[in-house]
Amino acid sequence: MSEVIDPFLRGFGYSPVDLPLAQVEWMTNRRIEAKNAYERLGLPTNRLEDWKFTNLKKLRNVDFSLATKDFSISMAALPKAVPNIDAHRIVFVNGIFDAELSAIGELPNGVKLGSLAEAIEADPDSFENVLNASVDIDASALAALNTAYLADGLYLELDRAVMMEKPIHLVSLTYTGDEAVSFHPRHSIRLGDGAAATILESHVGVSGEMQSFGNAVSEIQLGRDANLGHYILQKEADHSSAYGLTTIKADKGSVYDGFTLNLGGEIIRNETLCDIDGEHADIRINGAYHADVKRHHDTTIRVNHNVPNSKSLAVFKGVLGDQGRGVFQAKTYVERGADGTDGQQLHKALLLSDKAEINAKPELEIYADDVKCAHGSTSGALDQMQLFYLESRGIDEERARALLVQAFLHEAVDHIRHSEICELFHAELEDKLGESA
Amino acid sequence: MSLLEIKDLHATIHGKEILKGVNLTIRPGEVHAIMGPNGAGKSTLSYVLSGREGYEVTGGSVTFDGKDLFELEANERACEGLFLAFQYPVEIPGITNTTFLKHALNAKRKYHGEAELDGLEFVKLMRSKSKELGMPDDMLKRPVNVGFSGGEKKRNETLQMALLEPKLALLDETDSGLDIDALRVVAEGVNRLRSPERGVLCITHYQRLLDYLVPDFVHVLAEGKIVKSGDKNLALELEKTGYAEFGSAA
Ligand SMILES: Nc1ncnc2c1ncn2[C@@H]1O[C@H](COP(=O)(O)OP(=O)(O)O)[C@@H](O)[C@H]1O
Ligand SMILES: [Mg+2]
Numbered sequence: 001m002s003e004v005i006d007p008f009l010r011g012f013g014y015s016p017v018d019l020p021l022a023q024v025e026w027m028t029n030r031r032i033e034a035k036n037a038y039e040r041l042g043l044p045t046n047r048l049e050d051w052k053f054t055n056l057k058k059l060r061n062v063d064f065s066l067a068t069k070d071f072s073i074s075m076a077a078l079p080k081a082v083p084n085i086d087a088h089r090i091v092f093v094n095g096i097f098d099a100e101l102s103a104i105g106e107l108p109n110g111v112k113l114g115s116l117a118e119a120i121e122a123d124p125d126s127f128e129n130v131l132n133a134s135v136d137i138d139a140s141a142l143a144a145l146n147t148a149y150l151a152d153g154l155y156l157e158l159d160r161a162v163m164m165e166k167p168i169h170l171v172s173l174t175y176t177g178d179e180a181v182s183f184h185p186r187h188s189i190r191l192g193d194g195a196a197a198t199i200l201e202s203h204v205g206v207s208g209e210m211q212s213f214g215n216a217v218s219e220i221q222l223g224r225d226a227n228l229g230h231y232i233l234q235k236e237a238d239h240s241s242a243y244g245l246t247t248i249k250a251d252k253g254s255v256y257d258g259f260t261l262n263l264g265g266e267i268i269r270n271e272t273l274c275d276i277d278g279e280h281a282d283i284r285i286n287g288a289y290h291a292d293v294k295r296h297h298d299t300t301i302r303v304n305h306n307v308p309n310s311k312s313l314a315v316f317k318g319v320l321g322d323q324g325r326g327v328f329q330a331k332t333y334v335e336r337g338a339d340g341t342d343g344q345q346l347h348k349a350l351l352l353s354d355k356a357e358i359n360a361k362p363e364l365e366i367y368a369d370d371v372k373c374a375h376g377s378t379s380g381a382l383d384q385m386q387l388f389y390l391e392s393r394g395i396d397e398e399r400a401r402a403l404l405v406q407a408f409l410h411e412a413v414d415h416i417r418h419s420e421i422c423e424l425f426h427a428e429l430e431d432k433l434g435e436s437a
Numbered sequence: 438m439s440l441l442e443i444k445d446l447h448a449t450i451h452g453k454e455i456l457k458g459v460n461l462t463i464r465p466g467e468v469h470a471i472m473g474p475n476g477a478g479k480s481t482l483s484y485v486l487s488g489r490e491g492y493e494v495t496g497g498s499v500t501f502d503g504k505d506l507f508e509l510e511a512n513e514r515a516c517e518g519l520f521l522a523f524q525y526p527v528e529i530p531g532i533t534n535t536t537f538l539k540h541a542l543n544a545k546r547k548y549h550g551e552a553e554l555d556g557l558e559f560v561k562l563m564r565s566k567s568k569e570l571g572m573p574d575d576m577l578k579r580p581v582n583v584g585f586s587g588g589e590k591k592r593n594e595t596l597q598m599a600l601l602e603p604k605l606a607l608l609d610e611t612d613s614g615l616d617i618d619a620l621r622v623v624a625e626g627v628n629r630l631r632s633p634e635r636g637v638l639c640i641t642h643y644q645r646l647l648d649y650l651v652p653d654f655v656h657v658l659a660e661g662k663i664v665k666s667g668d669k670n671l672a673l674e675l676e677k678t679g680y681a682e683f684g685s686a687a
Contacts, residue, residue, distance in 0.1 A: 393541035407531025
């Protein structure tokens with residue numbers, strides 16, 4: 001193979017022996033395997049069906065440095081933009097665990113929460129079959145890249161029947177100093193049968209002049225009747241791009257309530273791959289995004305209903321302003337024999353400018369007979385009659401527009417089942433859009 | 438001084454002339470009714486006065502409380518004291534009624550250089566007004582007009598009017614689609630607002646609302662012009678004869 005022209009291998013030369021946990025043999029082998037897979041696949045281009053609407057070309061010529069532990073950033077306190085909630089807080093700066101800023105606090109019995117790197121170091125063998133159990137490095141270049149650099153991230157494991165009262169607050173800070181930086185966090189989340197937890201994931205950009213690329217993989221495994229609320233707030237800086245792959249394996253009767261609120265960043269792609277492997281699982285992958293300036297927000301979802309009688313819902317609402325671009329690709333796949341499947345997808349876009357763009361591609365692929373599946377997608381401008389109604393009550397045009405934009409997004413946020421986080425996300429919207437609706 | 442003075446008003450929608458020389462003067466304290474066949478231009482008149490986009494004024498003038506109405510944006514007209522009760526109140530998902538009303542009231546206060554009300558003060562005021570109209574609290578928490586029945590929507594319009602205390606209320610077919618109870622509530626709401634300083638322009642197709650809201654003057658608008666004016670007896674007459682003589686079957 002000729003010289004690799006690649007922003008993530010070129011800059012610093014790939015050297016797995018210098019990575020943390022190099023002493024763990026299976027880890028090093030897997031990294032090399034993954035690096036080879038990534039070289040084979042290359043950074044995704046628009047030629048791939050899945051990447052038709054999201055172009056990573058901009059990243060190609062950036063001289064990214066890999067965030068390492070030595071590249072330490074001392075931050076006296078958490079930035080103000082990080083939501084303040086009563087939670088078990090675990091903080092990562094450019095993907096690396098920061099014990100100083102974290103405040104994990106006392107954990108209930110049967111809960112393991114901390115740095116994945118530390119957990120692997122303590123007991124390497126127990127992770128060999130856990131990591132990448134749901135990730136196919138030959139199918140996803142970025143997941144392969146993530147594996148090639150796999151080092152740290154969130155480790156959460158709940159024993160059978162453990163219910164956590166307080167949410168877990170996973171704070172991911174992106175900090176760029178004088179150099180463009182890339183990092184590849186891996187989060188491993190496993191809930192035992194009947195266990196319940198809530199995760200708030202806050203992505204906050206600290207300084208914004210240089211570019212960054214965060215390439216995260218979260219592997220989520222839900223036992224029977226487990227319940228996970230997973231809420232992602234994305235407030236990256238304007239020059240930060242991010243890819244996040246979340247895989248969910250859902251066992252019988254498990255519940256996943258997910259919501260992503262994308263407010264910042266440059267090129268952001270959230271990909272969710274869910275396998276429903278048990279009946280009566282209830283999966284909700286919802287969200288809202290506000291792509292103003294030149295932001296590009298891509299939501300790509302695939303839900304596989306592999307067994308009968310399960311439910312999935314994906315409702316997304318997006319506002320595209322200025323030169324903002326939105327992508328919504330969602331596929332609900334219903335396996336042969338998966339009768340009684342209820343799969344719903346809905347995407348609604350509000351276009352505020354002529355230069356804004358939306359590409360929505362909801363899809364159903366159904367091989368079972370008796371299913372209740374639907375998908376829909378709409379896009380349009382602000383409703384003139386609503387605007388006039390507000391103005392006719394004395395509200396000026398600018399504020400009326402802002403209120404309507406917010407109202408559009410607030411409606412999506414109401415899907416969040418966790419009331420405190422639902423309120424928090426409403427407040428974050430108001431904060432960004434500058435009106436209280 | 439007159440509250441509203443419309444002189445030879447001409448207006449078009451998409452190049453089509455709908456108002457063809459309307460003249461009307463409303464003095465403080467007066468209640469006027471405009472009746473007329475469907476398609477006569479009644480709603481058009483209310484939209485032109487309140488400043489809806491897409492309506493082009495091609496001639497004439499309107500003075501509101503001494504000001505040139507067409508110099509004011511729609512929201513400024515509202516802040517100056519013009520209120521349009523919509524024929525079809527608009528649903529706004531995602532904004533609660535309370536928030537909407539608070540923004541509206543505070544916009545007006547701000548316009549007049551008054552301090553904005555805080556959440557608590559506002560809720561107190563709103564509760565007292567909504568009680569008068571027999572509105573349940575949950576209607577205030579629900580998104581604006583979403584899932585409201587026809588009667589609830591009109592009640593909601595009345596509540597907005599009660600809060601904003603306009604100098605001139607334009608009621609566009611406020612009685613359409615109402616049952617008798619709702620009609621009474623709405624009429625009482627308007628009557629409560631009547632004062633020697635305020636005016637009401639009530640647009641209606643039917644006479645029944647005027648039983649409760651007794652007008653000082655009744656006008657017939659047909660084919661874009663006021664073709665006849667009289668007192669409340671004109672409304673009773675029209676109820677019997679219909680609008681046939683004014684060139685419409687309605
Ligand atoms: N948006 C519009 N575009 C074109 N014509 C319209 C529009 N709205 C109303 N019109 C026309 O204007 C005329 C007057 O309508 P309107 O003012 O609604 O009458 P009324 O309220 O008296 O029933 C009608 O002929 C109607 O078809
Ligand atoms: Mg009408």
